Amino acid sequence: xxxxxxxxxxxxxxxxxxxxxxxxxxxxxxxxxxxxxxxxxxxxxxxxxxxxxxxxxxxxxxxxxxxxxxxxxxxxxxxxxxxxxxxxxxxxxxxxxxxxxxxxxxxxxxxxxxxxxxxxxxxxxxxxxxxxxxxxxxxxxxxxxxxxxxxxxxxxxxxxxxxxxxxxxxxxxxxxxxxxxxxxxxxxxxxxxxxxxxxxxxxxxxxxxxxxxxxxxxxxxxxxxxxxxxxxxxxxxxxxxxxxxxxxxxxxxxxxxxxxxxxxxxxxxxxxxxxxxxxxxxxxxxxxxxxxxxxxxxxxxxxxxxxxxxxxxxxxxxxxxxxxxxxxxxxxxxxxxxxxxxxxxxxxxxxxxxxxxxxxxxxxxxxxxxxxxx
Amino acid sequence: xxxxxxxxxxxxxxxxxxxxxxxxxxxxxxxxxxxxxxxxxxxxxxxxxxxxxxxxxxxxxxxxxxxxxxxxxxxxxxxxxxxxxxxxxxxxxxxxxxxxxxxxxxxxxxxxxxxxxxxxxxxxxxxxxxxxxxxxxxxxxxxxxxxxxxxxxxxxxxx
Numbered sequence: 045x046x047x048x049x050x051x052x053x054x055x056x057x058x059x060x061x062x063x064x065x066x067x068x069x070x071x072x073x074x075x076x077x078x079x080x081x082x083x084x085x086x087x088x089x090x091x092x093x094x095x096x097x098x099x100x101x102x103x104x105x106x107x108x109x110x111x112x113x114x115x116x117x118x119x120x121x122x123x124x125x126x127x128x129x130x131x132x133x134x135x136x137x138x139x140x141x142x143x144x145x146x147x148x149x150x151x152x153x154x155x156x157x158x159x160x161x162x163x164x165x166x167x168x169x170x171x172x173x174x175x176x177x178x179x180x181x182x183x184x185x186x187x188x189x190x191x192x193x194x195x196x197x198x199x200x201x202x203x204x205x206x207x208x209x210x211x212x213x214x215x216x217x218x219x220x221x222x223x224x225x226x227x228x229x230x231x232x233x234x235x236x237x238x239x240x241x242x243x244x245x246x247x248x249x250x251x252x253x254x255x256x257x258x259x260x261x262x263x264x265x266x267x268x269x270x271x272x273x274x275x276x277x278x279x280x281x282x283x284x285x286x287x288x289x290x291x292x293x294x295x296x297x298x299x300x301x302x303x304x305x306x307x308x309x310x311x312x313x314x315x316x317x318x319x320x321x322x323x324x325x326x327x328x329x330x331x332x333x334x335x336x337x338x339x340x341x342x343x344x345x346x347x348x349x350x351x352x353x354x355x356x357x358x359x360x361x362x363x364x365x366x367x368x369x370x371x372x373x374x375x376x377x378x379x380x381x382x383x384x385x386x387x388x389x390x391x392x393x394x395x396x397x398x399x400x401x402x403x404x405x406x407x408x409x410x411x412x413x414x415x416x417x418x
Numbered sequence: 419x420x421x422x423x424x425x426x427x428x429x430x431x432x433x434x435x436x437x438x439x440x441x442x443x444x445x446x447x448x449x450x451x452x453x454x455x456x457x458x459x460x461x462x463x464x465x466x467x468x469x470x471x472x473x474x475x476x477x478x479x480x481x482x483x484x485x486x487x488x489x490x491x492x493x494x495x496x497x498x499x500x501x502x503x504x505x506x507x508x509x510x511x512x513x514x515x516x517x518x519x520x521x522x523x524x525x526x527x528x529x530x531x532x533x534x535x536x537x538x539x540x541x542x543x544x545x546x547x548x549x550x551x552x553x554x555x556x557x558x559x560x561x562x563x564x565x566x567x568x569x570x571x572x573x574x575x576x577x
Binding site: 110111112178185195196199200203205213214217237242245246247 | 431440467547
């Protein structure tokens with residue numbers, strides 16, 4: 045199939061072309077990389093997409109403004125709450141719905157729990173990628189508690205569809221606060237184990253430090269967002285730059301590292317976990333009373349126009365762009381997913397490095413393939 | 419100086435490995451802190467939360483009566499065409515008027531994504547999510563279900 049493409053024509057005699065994926069455990073999904081090698085040195089990495097393309101954007105055009113939100117939890121399934129949040133925000137912007145304060149706090153709490161769960165899974169999977177199996181089980185132990193919290197309040201563990209235009213679908217479960225307190229207590233105790241197992245480990249450090257360096261200028265030009273950009277010293281936290289909901293009232297730091305290698309991407313996420321935990325601690329005892337959902341019409345009709353809203357997922361900026369013609373369904377929807385831009389920098393990071401480092405670089409990018417392929 | 423740094427590096431490396439191995443060894447000797455659950459051995463004690471979205475069921479009371487008026491709000495709210503309501507006209511015995519009622523409430527479990535939108539849309543609270551989760555069957559056609567029980571009718575007073 046790739047005999048005809050330009051990759052093979054570019055390669056000179058002695059070059060080796062390897063297909064990694066689409067069925068490869070280290071790509072965490074159906075990502076297909078065509079790698080041109082000179083010995084062990086990478087000359088070029090070309091990602092081939094489309095293996096899990098479900099044409100979600102086209103599908104949304106035939107769904108109403110209430111229905112299309114559930115589809116987005118299937119894109120970046122590890123931050124499904126945040127995806128639903130972004131879509132709800134965009135619809136609320138069009139309809140000019142005022143969200144009750146209780147709903148805003150619940151949304152932010154759910155977002156930060158999702159971010160923690162996502163980073164925990166990434167931490168375990170990254171350890172597995174570079175050859176340590178133990179972290180995976182430690183990460184899933186704490187992630188299980190968050191999933192139980194979601195299951196109790198939202199009804200599902202992964203694709204929740206909990207945020208609806210105007211607020212959230214159901215009120216918090218009576219056990220919610222107790223469960224979150226239990227989780228905070230356990231996570232604070234166990235988080236030091238994470239450092240013992242991986243952060244200070246000499247093998248892990250040698251695998252990550254100085255590998256896959258991305259400069260600040262390159263991070264901007266490739267459109268990288270989230271922890272990938274922040275590890276290169278680019279300020280890109282939507283929660284700070286364009287605050288939504290109640291984020292401007294909260295005390296938290298934007299984590300920025302400057303080295304731009306795999307290890308600083310790792311450190312950004314590890315420090316972000318502590319920031320998320322502090323946001324949850326600030327809010328959990330101060331959930332205001334009141335409505336959890338604003339009164340909305342049964343059939344939502346967005347006025348004619350274009351609407352854009354953005355949120356910070358665990359991977360970076362997630363944008364929703366809706367064009368409405370005044371009907372019950374969107375005329376056109378575009379999602380700006382963080383994974384796609386972050387993946388485009390992979391070739392730049394891996395070029396000139398060794399093939400063994402490619403897996404570490406991919407692990408540090410935290411790719412979710414259905415998010416890239418939509 | 420080079421030798422000093424070299425020895426320092428080796429010493430640090432051994433120490434970091436020992437720290438990790440100590441943590442691993444701790445869990446190796448503390449079996450009670452392992453939290454793995456053995457499914458299906460724990461099936462009798464397994465408690466699912468009340469909001470768990472297993473499958474859509476219709477609520478019937480002891481008189482075999484339900485609250486579904488056949489308004490198709492759930493059918494319209496569903497993004498995947500999971501629900502199909504077949505309606506019929508019942509003749510009221512006292513007044514002789516015709517009244518709309520459901521004949522069959524068809525539910526395609528194989529299409530359902532458990533988004534809860536149908537439950538939210540229902541104006542009379544006739545359907546709910548059940549806690550069952552073991553949905554595997556040998557024949558795909560068994561996943562298409564009829565939710566209203568045989569001989570059931572609408573509860574008096576539900577409009």
